[in-house]
Amino acid sequence: MSFPIDRLFLLIIPACMLLLGCTLVGCWLVQRRHRYLPWVAGSYALVGLALAWQTLLPPEELQRWAVFTGVMYLFGAWSFARGIAGYYGVSAHPRLGLLISAVVLLALHYYSQVVPDIWTRLYWLNAGLGLLQLLPAPHILRLRPATGWLERTMYWSYVLFAVNTSIRPLLSLALGSLTEDGRGFSSYWLMMLATTMLFVLLFAMLLLANSVRDALSALRTERNMDPLTNLLNRRAFREAAEPLLSDPRLGPWTLLIGDIDHFKRINDSWGHARGDYVLQNVAHALTQQVRAGDLVARFGGEEFVLLLRSDLAGAEQIAQRIRTQLSEDRSLLPNGERMTISFGIAPIEDLSQLSAALSHADGLLYQAKQAGRDRVHVARRVREKAARGL
Numbered sequence: 001m002s003f004p005i006d007r008l009f010l011l012i013i014p015a016c017m018l019l020l021g022c023t024l025v026g027c028w029l030v031q032r033r034h035r036y037l038p039w040v041a042g043s044y045a046l047v048g049l050a051l052a053w054q055t056l057l058p059p060e061e062l063q064r065w066a067v068f069t070g071v072m073y074l075f076g077a078w079s080f081a082r083g084i085a086g087y088y089g090v091s092a093h094p095r096l097g098l099l100i101s102a103v104v105l106l107a108l109h110y111y112s113q114v115v116p117d118i119w120t121r122l123y124w125l126n127a128g129l130g131l132l133q134l135l136p137a138p139h140i141l142r143l144r145p146a147t148g149w150l151e152r153t154m155y156w157s158y159v160l161f162a163v164n165t166s167i168r169p170l171l172s173l174a175l176g177s178l179t180e181d182g183r184g185f186s187s188y189w190l191m192m193l194a195t196t197m198l199f200v201l202l203f204a205m206l207l208l209a210n211s212v213r214d215a216l217s218a219l220r221t222e223r224n225m226d227p228l229t230n231l232l233n234r235r236a237f238r239e240a241a242e243p244l245l246s247d248p249r250l251g252p253w254t255l256l257i258g259d260i261d262h263f264k265r266i267n268d269s270w271g272h273a274r275g276d277y278v279l280q281n282v283a284h285a286l287t288q289q290v291r292a293g294d295l296v297a298r299f300g301g302e303e304f305v306l307l308l309r310s311d312l313a314g315a316e317q318i319a320q321r322i323r324t325q326l327s328e329d330r331s332l333l334p335n336g337e338r339m340t341i342s343f344g345i346a347p348i349e350d351l352s353q354l355s356a357a358l359s360h361a362d363g364l365l366y367q368a369k370q371a372g373r374d375r376v377h378v379a380r381r382v383r384e385k386a387a388r389g390l
């Protein structure tokens with residue numbers, strides 16, 4: 001049996017689609033987070049298989065299998081819409097999709113078995129495919145997903161793809177050179193393969209870029225955030241403090257170190273889970289009291305560091321507010337006892353003083369602990385006291 005070499009050549013595109021589908025599934029298996037990926041992969045696989053099937057069929061068989069291949073294309077198109085809808089978190093309207101598919105399949109049956117007409121069949125099929133793909137589009141547009149370039153490119157190429165699908169037969173008609181079976185090297189078939197491949201590649205690249213971006217941002221979060229409290233860790237605090245303290249237009253800055261009093265006793269008396277709960281509540285209280293642009297970090301254990309854009313007096317007020325709020329919250333410890341925190345507060349003028357200011361605030365915190373805990377020790381006071389010989 002001989003098989004025309006040009007047909008084999010045309011099989012490259014469906015094969016690429018299947019490979020891309022497998023890549024997306026692989027990507028999903030690694031991360032298991034992007035649940036829209038299997039839908040897009042499924043649509044690639046279905047459309048790829050349908051294209052391969054049609055390429056391999058002898059011309060006289062195309063009509064007989066029109067409904068079968070129609071089912072694959074239609075489900076592939078809806079699966080794509082489902083993937084896009086999943087990406088933006090909206091519905092792909094499955095019932096409406098089913099209705100559109102049923103109407104198109106009836107038309108395919110009529111124009112293949114009752115009154116065979118390949119071009120009317122193509123109009124129906126492509127209009128149906130375009131409509132199915134566009135099902136989630138209005139909802140996505142209302143969401144205004146234009147936040148980043150990736151989302152914007154994704155959305156508009158998706159809309160363009162759906163519109164191109166709908167009007168493909170008309171474009172082909174305008175280009176002329178139609179062949180009887182609408183396949184082979186007919187303008188329609190070549191244009192269909194080319195545009196499908198172009199968009200399919202574009203989407204695969206955008207989806208993979210999205211996966212990589214998410215993986216990187218998850219890594220960055222893991223690297224920078226304390227997982228228990230969602231505060232910055234020591235490394236991220238330094239990184240975030242650098243540009244702030246290097247900008248002479250900002251400031252004045254003050255560094256605070258807060259440390260929960262007798263935290264070991266909380267762990268020993270009520271267990272680690274209660275200790276963690278207390279840490280989370282302290283973190284919440286700290287972030288509640290500071291302003292946007294201030295930094296709050298957990299340096300480890302029960303020690304918290306804050307960089308506030310404020311003078312010493314303002315920082316002291318904030319520390320006192322946090323201290324009062326926490327000590328008045330009787331729900332933190334199971335026996336209703338007060339939970340207290342001590343602070344050391346030191347000024348800082350620029351980045352070069354960061355380590356010195358941290359030691360300074362730490363020393364003041366130590367003094368606060370020595371003085372009985374549940375208090376705020378501020379650098380100026382210490383200096384004033386020293387000046388007065390106290």
Ligand SMILES: Nc1nc2c(ncn2[C@@H]2O[C@H](COP(=O)(O)OP(=O)(O)OP(=O)(O)O)[C@@H](O)[C@H]2O)c(=O)[nH]1
Binds near residue numbers: 228260275301
């Ligand atoms: N639950 C919980 N405990 C932690 C965590 N990290 C450190 N700890 C505990 O925090 C306690 C710190 O105890 P200490 O350094 O003695 O401090 P303290 O008991 O608060 O005493 P003072 O600071 O002097 O008031 C230790 O028991 C650590 O095990 C954590 O992530 N979760």
